[in-house]
Amino acid sequence: METPPKKIIWEFEVLRALAIIFVVLSHVDIMLSHINGCVSSDSYQAIIKAVSIPIGETGNCLFFFISGYLLYTNNGRITDLTRFYFRRFTRIYPQYLLVLLLFFHSSKDVFIQAAGLQGVLNYSNQEFWFIGAIVLYYLTYPLLVNADRLVHLIITACSILFGMVLLHYSLNLFFIGDILYYGVFVAGIVFAKESRYADVIYGYFKNHEVHIYGLMLLFASFAAALRYWKLTYVVASPIVMSMLFLVISISGGIAAYFAMRKHGNQLIKYQKIITIIAYCSYSIYLIHSVIFSEIASDLSYIHAAGIAYDIATITALFISFSAVFLASYYMQSLQDWLTNARKKTAIH
Secondary structure, three states: OOOOOOOOOHHHHHHHHHHHHHHHHOOOHHHHOOHHHHOOOOHHHHHHHHHHHHHHHHHHHHHHHHHHHHHHHHOOOOOOHHHHHHHHHHHHHHHHHHHHHHHOOOOOOHHHHHHOOOOOOOOOOOOOHHHHHHHHHHHHHHHHHOOOOHHHHHHHHHHHHHHHHHHHHHHOOOOHHHHHOHHHHHHHHHHHHOHHHHHHHHHHHHHOHHHHHHHHHHHHHHHHHHHHOOOHHHHOOHHHHHHHHHHHHHHHHHHHHHHHHHHHHHHHHHHHHHHHHHHOHHHHHHHHHHHHHHHHHHHOOOOOOOHHHHHHHHHHHHHHHHHHHHHHHHHHHHHHHHHOOOOOOOOO
């Protein structure tokens, strides 16, 4: 059997590729809502709207768990804070600033977006909320990683999370996504730091895999039902719902990691395409919604029905996915060429 390249953790390559696919699929409705004069009652739109939120949340959970895990794996102890932040800056900002310059230069909040403060200020435009979240998480990471014991790390993380929640409800600071996914990011760090205990949990997972999936599906269905029937304020408070989301997100990230650790080798035959998708996943995240919006503006002039509608939909999806993939690959390759970086996938 063919083995993955050295210095690449294969299960995380698979998870990263899967995560960006989920995120992209969760935004497909940007295009479909413009076909037929913005009519959203067709079957395509109904199905996609029903699954886009959970798919997108799953993709985000995977990204943040991977980011925390690999960040600790590669930076288990920080001795040079300036070098650490410089490396983070050079991996995140070149492509991000390029996208802002090309497509959002006329936006009144472009400077806030460029500084990565959209999450901290809880700004109304959260087009790139993921960037604001990851910048915030990286800023707090040295406080977590320099904790000598796990209990100190958890206390520090809980203190930071409590501070964000307090400022959110008192001063309307911090975007809710920054708060909800912080626990997933920390879970990735903890699993990398305490690999011995992670191996013990993994052994239990292998023996009870189906039961764990069933329990997680039950919790996720319960949360989805509360949201769908708008019973959040009747059955559970927003805080309880947030805690439920946090539990599902963390357990989901851990279960996905264990699942790929157990079954990932079965996907080795797709190694090349998976590695390429994972390699340009950050670029895909930055550019996909922009391309979708551009194509959607053209689709607003199409008024089709029946077979013509299906052809227009399939053609739009094919063109948009192809454009996203090609643009993302060359964006990432250009950055690597300009920075003399070797091909690597993680933003960590």
